[in-house]
Amino acid sequence: MSDSPESLDLLVVGAGPSGLSYALGAQGVARRLGKGLRLGILDAADRPGGWVHTRSEGAYTLETGPYGYLDKHPELAEILDRLGLRDQALYPAPAAKNRYVLARGRLRRMPSGPLSFLFSRILRPRAKLRLIREPWAAPHPGGDETVAHFAARRLGPDAAEALVVPMFTGIYAGDPDRASLASCFPRMAELERDHGGLFKALWRLRKQVRKAGQGVGAPRGELTSFSGGLSTLIDAFADHFGAVVRLGTEVISVERVGPGPGVSDGFRVTTAGGETLHTARLALAAPARKLVEVVRPLDEVLAGLMGEISYGGVSVVHTAYHRSDARRVPEGFGFLVPRQAGRHLLGSVFVSTIYPEQAPSEELLLRNVLGGMMQPDLVEADDDRLLEIVAAEHRELLGIEAAPCFSEVVRYPGCLPQYEVGHGALLARMEERVAGLDGLYVTGNAWRGIGLADCLAKNFAAGEAHFGEDG
Ligand SMILES: Cc1cc2nc3c(=O)[nH]c(=O)nc-3n(C[C@H](O)[C@H](O)[C@H](O)COP(=O)(O)OP(=O)(O)OC[C@H]3O[C@@H](n4cnc5c(N)ncnc54)[C@H](O)[C@@H]3O)c2cc1C
Known part of the structure; x- marks a missing residue:
């Protein structure tokens, strides 16, 4: 095991939206204050972005993770400015205005007000x-x-x-x-x-x-993406940070060190490759369930609390149909399915209506979500079964008899933390443990909101606050 000679000011573990935006906030404020910041960002995967991943397949733009974020925090515009993306944001087409819910046997338009x-x-x-x-x-x-x-x-x-x-x-x-x-x-x-x-x-x-003169019913945030999909945002983060982001580097343990002879106060971080790094401040932005064993040497109690958070999985199935085969599909954003309907689909999003540039104009591209905590078997089910379910439910709910001209299945076991009863109290106890470990910040979608907007904005703000005047 080699000891890295260099000591960092900040090491971020996890190059998902939470970790990248925390690093961006910290780096920006440090630069404004004229402070140098020796920064490192490590991620176990071979690409940054965590769940955010856009794939292009022919004329389809496929979001296998999130397909947009709600533009509801001022920090989001700042992040786009910082990354030079402000003029590249993509908003839903007007045709996506109506949303539907399955009610009393058929899809019905969601009313806009009480x-x-x-x-x-x-x-x-x-x-x-x-x-x-x-x-x-x-x-x-x-x-x-x-x-x-x-x-x-x-x-x-x-x-x-x-x-x-x-x-x-x-x-x-x-x-x-x-x-x-x-x-x-x-x-x-x-x-x-x-x-x-x-x-x-x-x-x-x-x-x-x-x-306030804003107009009644003004949305609290608009769904935002980019013409190349959400990976545009991650690519911009990756370009911005360059070699600061190290991929394929799994962190396996963190410990408190120093101060002592030749070692300043901070943390020792060990990777699966046997490397150790020293950092004054540490931000852990990987999923809580992946951090349990990583933080155990640092704080056994914190590790136990993090292990109490349960996670659910989903399967995401994309299907495209020729528009001539999907004439009875209503125009709009997509539809949700109540549990009492006894169906398998949790909902479908009409991707090509929301973002027409993400599919060939003569086709309707749908993103269908199945599984979750109430039907966990559908996260394990094989492709054929999932495609069969989607075809049957599209036939009954959307009147589509034809087979899709394109389909793709992606499974995500354990991707979504569940904020179950007692989550607030659990977080408070976790925060208390973290507060006792000076220089440590723990985040990710189990902590401050599951939506991409919260992961980006709240961690960007935290990075600024921790490295600002009083940080
Ligand atoms: C299928 C799906 C659809 C979604 N749809 C939407 C949507 O449409 N809109 C929306 O707002 N939100 C959506 N969400 C939620 C949102 O995308 C996530 O909550 C958010 O992206 C989480 O970001 P994060 O950075 O906290 O975590 P992650 O994306 O989980 O990133 C954590 C990173 O940590 C890395 N890592 C893990 N362990 C280690 C380790 N030991 N060492 C180093 N690195 C490690 C991982 O490789 C990963 O890159 C969706 C989520 C999923 C799964």
């Missing part, structure tokens, strides 16, 4: 009557409530299953009976706490939005 729910045919009259009683719903029972319980308590069981559960599974692929509302949808928990109910909150905020 009032239009009452006129939509997603809910039966009885469920609408219950929905109207939302302002008088039973109070919060105390403690960490599940997503399903919260939704049923406030909106009634039918609206909960028809609307909230599909939205939840579309993001987390989780189990709504185990997921924590406060951790998965903190905004909903906040609206109830601060305004006494969802309708009251919407009504009050509507007035505020009008006062």
